[in-house]
Amino acid sequence: MRKLINFWRDQRGAAIVEMAFIAPIIGGMAAVSFAAWDVASRQQDMRAALEVGAEYYMNGGASDDIAKTTATQAWRNAPDDALVTSERICRCGTTVTICTNMCTGNVPPSVYVRMTASGTSPEAMFTPHQSAERIVRVR
Numbered sequence: 001m002r003k004l005i006n007f008w009r010d011q012r013g014a015a016i017v018e019m020a021f022i023a024p025i026i027g028g029m030a031a032v033s034f035a036a037w038d039v040a041s042r043q044q045d046m047r048a049a050l051e052v053g054a055e056y057y058m059n060g061g062a063s064d065d066i067a068k069t070t071a072t073q074a075w076r077n078a079p080d081d082a083l084v085t086s087e088r089i090c091r092c093g094t095t096v097t098i099c100t101n102m103c104t105g106n107v108p109p110s111v112y113v114r115m116t117a118s119g120t121s122p123e124a125m126f127t128p129h130q131s132a133e134r135i136v137r138v139r
Helices: 002-009 014-058 064-074
Strands: 083-092 095-097 110-120 129-137
Touching: 014 064, 014 083, 014 110, 014 129, 064 083, 064 110
Parallel strands: none
Antiparallel strands: 083 095, 083 110, 110 129
């Protein structure tokens, strides 16, 4: 009975057993943290590229093709299927209208450009498909 009590009270090797239980949890948390950072980093790169395209318009640019090309070239670590699109939206107040029509009072409509970026990263652990958009008023 004494040997059993001595065995039960012996603390040698306890640290390694505790580490064996905790190490997989720490490793899993590290992997999840890296994956979350990867998603956030890819999203930030995409938004930064759209911001470059928006800056083109804000500096007086008028070509949608140049804005898309500028944004695509600014996209760091872009996936293979990276796509930047732009769409013009015209409004008279809150009403969407055709860009060639005039608003009440013979005033030209407000013109907005909606730039959208999207891409798929198959190696991403979370959300392999990402997209972002930026709307810029150009007139």
